Amino acid sequence: MTLTAAPRATGSAAWADALLLSFAQAGYIQAEPAILQPAEPFLDLSGEDIRKSLYLTTDASGEELCLRPDLTIPVARDYLASSRAGQPAGFSYLGPVFRYRGGRPSEFLQAGIESFGRQDRAAADAEMLALALEATAAFGLTEVEIRTGDVALFIALIDALDLYPVWRRRLIKDFNRKTSLAQDLERLTLATGPGHNEYEGVLAALAGSDRKAALALVTDLMSIAGATNVGGRSVSEIADRFLEQSTLKGGALPRDALELIKRFLAISGDPDDAIVRLRALAADARLDISAAIDQFESRVGFMAARGIDTGLTRFSTSFGRGLDYYTGFEFELQRKGNGVEPLVAGGRYDGLMTQLGAPTPIPAVGFSVWIESLTQAGRQPAASGSSRSAS
Structure with a gap:
């Protein structure tokens, strides 16, 4: 498998085609990873709990394999095996993934973007959110709820507490x-x-x-x-x-550490207000977490520069996406007024590449789009209220 332009998915909706075109225009090369993947990276990096949802088999050598449950790890593995490993590179994708989901179909389409090697992390994070909002707009959905968080802030807090x-x-x-x-x-x-x-x-x-x-x-x-x-x-x-x-x-x-963690996890709302509260907490407790807060503030600035109304985003210090490999910015886009499950979700995972075998750390950020959910949401009447996406 090579990271080159792949044929358009057979039978994909016109909206999905438009989505892929927008990714290509943004400079992201379409990739098509193999459907059958080694199971170990998913079990190691997504947590053992994912095992019950994987479709597993074993090859003649005894290696455990699975049908790909998502595309982030497969695209990352192919990037590391390519001649561009370590260099800035961006890839898009559209294809089936396979995961047991109870009464819902176990095979479903997923699209997305993965960006590797960019050192301008705050700007790259903002670009991912802007492109994710463009993805919802490509499906005729312009009113979405934006939920964001940053696990790097929590890690900085825990490190500063010297536990x-x-x-x-x-x-x-x-x-x-x-x-x-x-x-x-x-x-x-x-x-x-x-x-x-x-x-x-x-x-x-x-x-x-x-x-x-x-x-x-x-x-x-x-x-x-x-x-x-x-x-x-x-x-x-x-x-x-x-x-x-x-x-x-x-x-x-210690009890004082417990109280600080609880106070930290209670911060939510407008990102600018959250920055003020985070700096106040750091000052009151004499915690050195300014670098993480500065990165958060820089990201918010880049988001505003891309036309995202940051005042309408819902930031929370306790927000996380349930994947072990996230290391920083995380986000989800949900249909306004009906946000049961995310339509688009992603974030930063700088630690993934070394876990997959890279000799040195490589910055990485991306997001996934659930095509069927977004198609269905795009066909439904818009909910009342307003929400801004990237302009």
């Missing part, structure tokens, strides 16, 4: 899983109260140590005790789980 390594890893992992994060924060609120156990000091020592060393110690202790595979999990997997759960039980997160 135990295990807690840093746990909270960042949980950020895109709102139920898990809320449960952890609630447990921690209870754990920091009275009634600590007699081995709290041991748990705190494990939590405060280097994760690799702590994991090795717990693994060795379990091996000495004669533990083997339990429930299909290896000793190292069980030790890893124990390390996280023991830290949770030990109540290692």
Whole structure:
């Protein structure tokens, strides 16, 4: 498979054709990744929970393969295998993806854009949102709700709080899983109260140590005790789980850190107002998160320069898309007044390329378009109210 112009999808709607044309005019080369993909990158990078929705098979060598459940990882893998790897490059796509979705069809069309290698991150982020809004307009939908967030702000907060390594890893992992994060924060609120156990000091020592060393110690202790595979999990997997759960039980997160995290996650609304509140929080708590806030503010400026009415976007510090590989800006576009599911969604994933084997980090940002949902929404009467897209 090569990253060259691909034939237009057979039977695609005129709106989808217009969408691909707009992507090409914006300078994005159409790619067509292979339908059958290695399963490991999806399981490693999207979380093990995706396994239940994948269509899996195994080749003669024993490698686990799957029908592609989305196109971001396949396009990224092909880019890294091409001669343009490491250089700025942009690709568009339109094709079927395969994912179990309950009572809905498991095969459906997905379009989108992936942009690699651009160092002007704030401008690239704004361009993605502007092109995503153009995508909805191509389907006759001009009134949409824009939801945005930025996981880089949360990561900056956690780093500035200087938490135990295990807690840093746990909270960042949980950020895109709102139920898990809320449960952890609630447990921690209870754990920091009275009634600590007699081995709290041991748990705190494990939590405060280097994760690799702590994991090795717990693994060795379990091996000495004669533990083997339990429930299909290896000793190292069980030790890893124990390390996280023991830290949770030990109540290692200070109450002032808990309050700051909760205060941070409560910030939402107009992006400009959010910037003011974030700077106030950083100043009050003497937290060094100015670089992340500056990047957020720069992005908002580039969005306005592209004709996006930022005052009508809904920003939230707690907004996340449920994928482990996002590292910064995230967004969703929903039909105004009927936003059950996103029509277009995407964000920044700077860490993905090294996880896929790149020797050095490569900036990356993109979005996906759900063709059937957008086609259906474009045929429905517009909801009352107003929302601005890119001009």
